[in-house]
Amino acid sequence: MQKLLSEIRDCTVCSEHLPMGPRPIIAGTSKSKIILVSQAPGRKAHNHHKAWDDPSGKKLREWLGVTDEEFYNPNNFAILPMGFCYPGKGKTGDLPPRKECAPLWHEPFWDHLQNVKLTLLIGKYSQDRYLKTISKKNLTENVSSYKDFLPHYFPLPHPSPVNRFWMVKNQWFDTDVLPELRELIATIL
Known part of the structure; x- marks a missing residue:
């Protein structure tokens, strides 16, 4: 696993498309219990080279x-983004x-x-890749139907x-889904 993580962290496959250059962020061990499949690191995570080191990460840990x-x-959480590097800023974010990244690594x-x-599928990009044909119509339906995708x-x-x-x-996400998520995470950890 350490050899693979080093290879991923040295990856420069899409460097010409990255305005701040490649700086892949990934974490995990062969013993990781919960896999976080998310979008891509934000600018702050890129700068600090630490995943979820921002307000989104604080909110996720709260959830x-x-x-x-x-x-x-x-050993608890592996971090596996769909894109390992900060992709840059667009017109709306x-x-x-x-x-x-995902097909390669x-x-x-x-x-x-x-x-x-x-496996926690955070956001639409990860849900599209991993749920494929069992995905519901949109992210909201996937989240509200979370029990359909367990365990x-x-x-x-x-x-x-x-x-x-x-x-x-x-x-309903706050009142119905998050308590069950917290209970499941506590049981696993």
Whole structure:
């Protein structure tokens, strides 16, 4: 696993498309219990070279009911973004994750995992890749139907502050889904 992580961290496949250059972020061990499949690191994560080191990460840890120490323990959580590097800024926010990463690196990463209990699919990009034909009509339906994807997957919206309108519109997520998610995470850890 360490050899693979080094190879991924040295990857420059899409460097010509990255305005801040390549700086792949990934974490995990063969013992990782929960896999976080998300979009791509944000600018702050890129600068600090630490995944989920921003308001979105703080919100995600709150959703999961875990401490920073629990979250950043790679035996607990593996970090597997759809794109490993910050993709840059677009007109309405960060650009989508680069499409080269997942096909190139996800399968070899999964091949090294031996103890996975749950995969959290954070955002639409990860849900499209992993749920494929069993996906519902949209992210909201995937999240509201999370029980349909258990025990393997648990779809979530992105915890970005930009999604605050989604949260207000879908208060059932806070009252119904998050308590069950926290209970499941506590049981696994």
